[in-house]
Amino acid sequence: MLATLIRNLFLGAGAALALGSLPVRAADPGVTDTEIVIGLHAPLSGPLAAFGVDALNAAKMWYEEVNKKGGINGRKIRLIVEDDKCNPNETVLLDKRLVTVDKVFLINGGSCTPAVFAAQEFITREKVPFVMLNAAGDSGVFPATRYMFGALGGTQRSNGAGMVEFAFNTLKARRMAFIIHDDDFGNANWATAKAITDRLGVQVVAAERISPRVTDVTAPMLNIRAAKPDVIISAAYPQPAVLIAQKYGEFKMTAIPLVQAVQGIPVPAVFQKNVANDAIFTNFYYTAPLNDMADGPKQQKWLKMYKQYYPDRNPGAMMAFGLPSAMAVTRALEKVGRNLTREAFVEAMESLDFDTGAVAGNIQFAKGRRDGMRSTIVVKFDGKKHTVMPAVYTWNGRDGM
Amino acid sequence: MLISLLQAIASGVVTGCAYALVALSLVMIYKSTDVINFGGGEMVMIGGYLAMFALLAIGLPYAGAFVFAAVVAFMVGAAFDRVVLDRMLGRALPGQSVLVAMVIATVGLSYVLKGLVRVVPYTEEVRRLAPLFAGDPVFLGPIILQRQDIAIVVIAVLLMRAWWAFFNFTLLGKALRATSQNPRAAALIGIPVRAMRMTIWGIAAIFAAMAGILLGPKLLMTPDMGSVVILAFAAAIVGGFHNLPGCILGGVVLGVVQNLVGLYISSRAIVLTPFVVIMLVLVLRPQGLFGGAVVTKKV
Numbered sequence: 001m002l003a004t005l006i007r008n009l010f011l012g013a014g015a016a017l018a019l020g021s022l023p024v025r026a027a028d029p030g031v032t033d034t035e036i037v038i039g040l041h042a043p044l045s046g047p048l049a050a051f052g053v054d055a056l057n058a059a060k061m062w063y064e065e066v067n068k069k070g071g072i073n074g075r076k077i078r079l080i081v082e083d084d085k086c087n088p089n090e091t092v093l094l095d096k097r098l099v100t101v102d103k104v105f106l107i108n109g110g111s112c113t114p115a116v117f118a119a120q121e122f123i124t125r126e127k128v129p130f131v132m133l134n135a136a137g138d139s140g141v142f143p144a145t146r147y148m149f150g151a152l153g154g155t156q157r158s159n160g161a162g163m164v165e166f167a168f169n170t171l172k173a174r175r176m177a178f179i180i181h182d183d184d185f186g187n188a189n190w191a192t193a194k195a196i197t198d199r200l201g202v203q204v205v206a207a208e209r210i211s212p213r214v215t216d217v218t219a220p221m222l223n224i225r226a227a228k229p230d231v232i233i234s235a236a237y238p239q240p241a242v243l244i245a246q247k248y249g250e251f252k253m254t255a256i257p258l259v260q261a262v263q264g265i266p267v268p269a270v271f272q273k274n275v276a277n278d279a280i281f282t283n284f285y286y287t288a289p290l291n292d293m294a295d296g297p298k299q300q301k302w303l304k305m306y307k308q309y310y311p312d313r314n315p316g317a318m319m320a321f322g323l324p325s326a327m328a329v330t331r332a333l334e335k336v337g338r339n340l341t342r343e344a345f346v347e348a349m350e351s352l353d354f355d356t357g358a359v360a361g362n363i364q365f366a367k368g369r370r371d372g373m374r375s376t377i378v379v380k381f382d383g384k385k386h387t388v389m390p391a392v393y394t395w396n397g398r399d400g401m
Numbered sequence: 402m403l404i405s406l407l408q409a410i411a412s413g414v415v416t417g418c419a420y421a422l423v424a425l426s427l428v429m430i431y432k433s434t435d436v437i438n439f440g441g442g443e444m445v446m447i448g449g450y451l452a453m454f455a456l457l458a459i460g461l462p463y464a465g466a467f468v469f470a471a472v473v474a475f476m477v478g479a480a481f482d483r484v485v486l487d488r489m490l491g492r493a494l495p496g497q498s499v500l501v502a503m504v505i506a507t508v509g510l511s512y513v514l515k516g517l518v519r520v521v522p523y524t525e526e527v528r529r530l531a532p533l534f535a536g537d538p539v540f541l542g543p544i545i546l547q548r549q550d551i552a553i554v555v556i557a558v559l560l561m562r563a564w565w566a567f568f569n570f571t572l573l574g575k576a577l578r579a580t581s582q583n584p585r586a587a588a589l590i591g592i593p594v595r596a597m598r599m600t601i602w603g604i605a606a607i608f609a610a611m612a613g614i615l616l617g618p619k620l621l622m623t624p625d626m627g628s629v630v631i632l633a634f635a636a637a638i639v640g641g642f643h644n645l646p647g648c649i650l651g652g653v654v655l656g657v658v659q660n661l662v663g664l665y666i667s668s669r670a671i672v673l674t675p676f677v678v679i680m681l682v683l684v685l686r687p688q689g690l691f692g693g694a695v696v697t698k699k700v
Contacts, residue, residue, distance in 0.1 A: 045520075046524065049526065050526045050527070082410075084534075205646040209667075209668055210668050210669070211671065213628060215416065215619075215629060216619075216621050216659065216660065216671070217673065218660050219409055219660045219661075219664040220663055220671075221663060222408060222409060223663075223668065226405055238527045239621050243621070250538060251545065270526055270527070273529070276529065278676050306457060346611065348470070
């Protein structure tokens with residue numbers, strides 16, 4: 001009796017082992033026994049290419065590193081790379097192509113909020129996991145939807161919170177002037193900034209809402225000058241940010257600190273060249289969701305790796321923004337194991353909480369939370385040297401909601 | 402407050418002068434061919450990029466960049482007329498109007514130019530065309546003006562004067578005017594209407610390209626900078642689409658009104674201003690503020 005029992009136990013264990021070593025066929029597209037297909041996209045041409053080229057290269061680099069180490073659970077990652085130009089229509093079309101023609105398992109892409117938001121309906125309908133590359137993506141992650149994860153470089157809410165907290169705590173500003181776009185992106189930034197100024201009892205002396213297509217910021221900057229603020233907070237895109245900085249210098253306002261959100265200064269050297277007036281850097285700060293300056297000591301590891309992969313290219317400040325999303329994807333894939341399905345992947349993403357070594361705070365998702373990172377640092381730029389200010393500012397997840 | 406007002410007006414005049422150049426280009430084409438050129442903004446954009454190419458890649462001085470951009474822009478405008486519009490006209494059946502198709506062709510031109518520019522390396526990031534004149538700003542009392550701003554006004558005025566002299570005192574200019582006023586009569590007296598039409602497109606492209614070079618240091622260069630064409634349309638409508646001096650004034654008026662709206666109403670309303678102005682003028686005075694009485698055109 002006992003011998004039969006032991007024999008059956010061994011047989012059962014053997015059968016289980018044998019089955020475990022057999023290839024597991026996943027039901028979802030984009031996964032075979034040997035590979036996982038991922039669609040990767042970003043703006044690689046056009047005026048917003050500075051947001052995408054290096055970030056996408058960094059993500060590619062990370063996936064290649066993972067492949068070099070044997071892949072994930074026995075599968076290599078195969079990438080299909082596309083240029084979305086930050087254009088919502090083109091993004092939706094190429095995501096449809098990636099899902100229906102190329103049969104990718106998941107999409108890791110997008111550097112601009114309107115473009116990724118435009119894709120949300122399609123990926124939700126098709127139940128395809130979508131991890132934003134480096135888009136702030138407020139409207140894509142608030143309210144949370146099951147398949148879209150993003151803001152691994154922070155949201156506009158975390159960015160707005162960081163700027164106001166910095167101006168209040170470090171610059172001791174009590175009269176703040178804002179110049180912010182009047183689109184979704186600006187609305188998210190402004191909602192948070194307003195909530196925090198209300199909470200802190202700060203007086204908002206000017207709130208200039210400008211179109212991203214504005215060609216002349218004379219009037220808003222005159223309004224700000226007349227309001228005599230302690231600080232000017234700008235959350236403009238690169239082109240208007242340069243126009244604002246030029247008027248700030250032209251109207252001799254440089255005694256008032258100017259805090260510029262990161263999206264307006266993706267490459268500080270280019271920003272400086274375009275403004276062409278070093279006087280504006282007397283009192284100039286910009287936010288960054290990285291854990292250091294783009295070329296600071298904590299970023300050297302990534303810069304070195306990037307140079308190995310792309311020896312002919314000098315990485316822009318957006319390079320490290322592409323790493324966290326690829327890291328999150330590979331971690332979640334690892335967690336799922338061999339039985340890889342899109343639903344299991346989503347659940348694995350929801351359990352992530354890790355330090356990337358690249359951005360200012362931990363990447364953290366949860367059920368009902370799809371914004372990955374909430375921290376910001378502030379850098380002082382005097383025209384020659386970038387200095388990281390001491391504190392890290394973390395949005396509480398409530399202000400501006 | 403008065404200082405802000407004066408500053409807003411001065412700044413509006415500067416940007417208005419650049420809009421006026423684009424408007425002039427649009428009106429020139431409209432008056433001579435009845436075609437509304439929706440590719441006018443992209444002609445502005447290529448002007449800026451051509452100058453950037455001439456300055457950075459060829460190493461020409463600014464004067465050379467102006468000439469280079471003018472020559473290439475002329476060729477682009479003339480080629481578009483000869484290769485596309487002229488063929489459309491040539492294939493039209495007797496009595497058939499191809500005007501709508503020609504207008505749509507200008508939309509196509511805008512996409513082609515934008516697409517072509519995107520493949521050049523300069524469009525990878527937002528760039529600024531080097532200012533014509535660098536240095537400390539100039540103070541006119543409390544008003545601050547960049548040297549570039551003064552250059553914009555001076556060059557725009559010079560270009561407009563040159564345009565006026567060309568059309569009034571040269572044989573070619575007079576032939577172009579005759580073609581624009583009555584092509585059939587012009588043909589009867591031996592003016593080569595097709596060549597004149599092509600020349601008009603070329604000259605209009607030059608004006609748009611010059612505006613691009615003047616705006617490049619102010620607005621920064623991107624393939625999408627052609628969107629300023631909407632401001633030029635508004636300027637032309639304000640001044641009167643048939644009235645060349647009117648469209649120049651329209652540009653200046655629009656530039657100033659935009660700034661005053663931003664100053665006294667809301668910054669959010671700045672980009673709405675041209676649309677509101679277009680609607681108001683079309684409803685209240687369709688011939689434009691400087692357009693005179695409405696007349697029926699006889700061809």
